[in-house]
Amino acid sequence: MARKVIIDVDPGIDDAMALCMALSNPELDVLAVTAVGGNVAPAQATRNVQAIIEQLDPSRWPRLGAASEPDNRLAVDRRSLYGADGLGGAGFVVAERQHLLPSEKVICDQVRDAPHSVTLIALGPLTNIARAFLRDPELPSLVGRIVIMGGTVAGPGNITPAAEFNMYCDPIAAQTVFRSLSTKTLIPLDVTNRIELSYDLFNRLPSESTRVGRLMRKLLPAAFRGYRQQFGLEGIHVHDSVTLAAVVHPELFTMKSMAGDVETQGELTAGATVFDRRRVPAWRHNMEVAVDVQRDAVVEAILHDLCAVE
Ligand code: RIB
Numbered sequence: 001m002a003r004k005v006i007i008d009v010d011p012g013i014d015d016a017m018a019l020c021m022a023l024s025n026p027e028l029d030v031l032a033v034t035a036v037g038g039n040v041a042p043a044q045a046t047r048n049v050q051a052i053i054e055q056l057d058p059s060r061w062p063r064l065g066a067a068s069e070p071d072n073r074l075a076v077d078r079r080s081l082y083g084a085d086g087l088g089g090a091g092f093v094v095a096e097r098q099h100l101l102p103s104e105k106v107i108c109d110q111v112r113d114a115p116h117s118v119t120l121i122a123l124g125p126l127t128n129i130a131r132a133f134l135r136d137p138e139l140p141s142l143v144g145r146i147v148i149m150g151g152t153v154a155g156p157g158n159i160t161p162a163a164e165f166n167m168y169c170d171p172i173a174a175q176t177v178f179r180s181l182s183t184k185t186l187i188p189l190d191v192t193n194r195i196e197l198s199y200d201l202f203n204r205l206p207s208e209s210t211r212v213g214r215l216m217r218k219l220l221p222a223a224f225r226g227y228r229q230q231f232g233l234e235g236i237h238v239h240d241s242v243t244l245a246a247v248v249h250p251e252l253f254t255m256k257s258m259a260g261d262v263e264t265q266g267e268l269t270a271g272a273t274v275f276d277r278r279r280v281p282a283w284r285h286n287m288e289v290a291v292d293v294q295r296d297a298v299v300e301a302i303l304h305d306l307c308a309v310e
């Protein structure tokens, strides 16, 4: 039985790559892909989700959710990494579609239709998840599991010295989700930063005769340019693909039960994820956190899952 998942994304080229993996994987039943602002503004994120799904044209289209402005967004500009449109200037023409429902409503409806059996995969700021929880207070206990890309345990942030991007964009939403009674898994930068894909990736992509192959060849060069220009790297991090790999191949990750929360007020620390790692912790454990990864095996799993095109 394929695993029911909802994928919340702020595309972003690494989000697009994770969607390619998910929509090609027969083990996953992608019920919905919901857009959230982050790498790009909400309206652009919605257009990018539509463009990616149109380009991939999966045999069974997921429901799509539209992003909307968060209530408490911190100003951040990520255009330099993935370009102004978030997809490296791919310039996809998106068919004007009928009115899309808001992402948080799609999440509520899909979880209500399949209580205790949906995995929510959060690859962007947690705005939609928090809103879904506020819209339907029973939802945290009805979601099977939430798997979140974001935060740091011991390492530095990537958008400020203290904070990882997804948490930083909407720290109040992140705190709402961290403090909810849902079953949570966190895949932090400490783990995702250890995976770097090199240019060899281009030799391993599916052929250009496939939709995934064409889309990835169109998007990835801009990601490599962004990483070289911004970080001086000759490779790219694929935080969202690593997180998807943790859903499909959990055996490649070492998890630890931890107590975590999110700073929402700090002048220097807003968006920082804080874990009680004292010898005698006082905070209640509220999530499992990836603390180690079989790096080479995850790279192979990502490349394999990218090539598992229909
Ligand atoms: O910090 C990395 C995360 O922020 C990734 O999900 C990337 O797509 C951005 O959303």
Ligand code: CA
Residues within 6 Å of the ligand: 009, 010, 011, 012, 014, 015, 038, 039, 123, 124, 240
């Ligand atoms: Ca993302």
